[in-house]
Amino acid sequence: MNNKTLSILSYVTIIGWIIAFVKSKDVSPKSDLVTYHLKQGFGIFLFSLVVNILLSVIVTIVPSLYFLSYIGYVIFILWIFGIINAANEQKKPIPVIGQMFEDKFSFVN
Template sequence: MEKNDLKVNTAGLQDNKTIAIIAYITWIGLLVAFIMNKDKQDPFVKFHIRQNLGLFVIGILSGLLNFIPSVGAMIIYVVFAILFVLWIIGLLGAFSGKTNPIPVVGPMFQDWFKGI
């Protein structure tokens, strides 16, 4: 009987990992993960939703740098490369089932979006 309980817990963890991974797949995945976690309110999923939401917001705001002539485009490439690396780190954290914040900006995202 204990084995069945363990399988249910493992299945629940796997489901939460799946929702956390979905959160990292474009803004549509972020929205889907938010809706899927609305009733569950799982802290693991909420953590990864906040992490990717922060990356998404920084990406949108950095797009405004495009209005700076010549230098803006170069800065955008650097910022997007850094965001891509941070996105990979967050996605790997969701795959591994860990709640390690993304380096440098991750703790800020947890604070900024704590209402989620």
């Protein structure tokens, strides 16, 4: 797989991220692009997991706050931005939350 494919795959569910992570270890010259998008993809996965768990608890306790579930659509749109950046082979962070993940997840290096 080439670097562009691995970068895009790093956003496609956690299984796609694992495949991209394992395949990126096989590439002899380490690609900064793939490493960057692996960090961004893992970050948005963890962010969406935490937000969904919190929203489930909040809406269960206070059902009148059901409108907060629309935050999931915002996360979906941010995920699309990540895929577009990977497809264009750009190292741009995901809007709003992407800069939090740039220097995290050192195990990806």
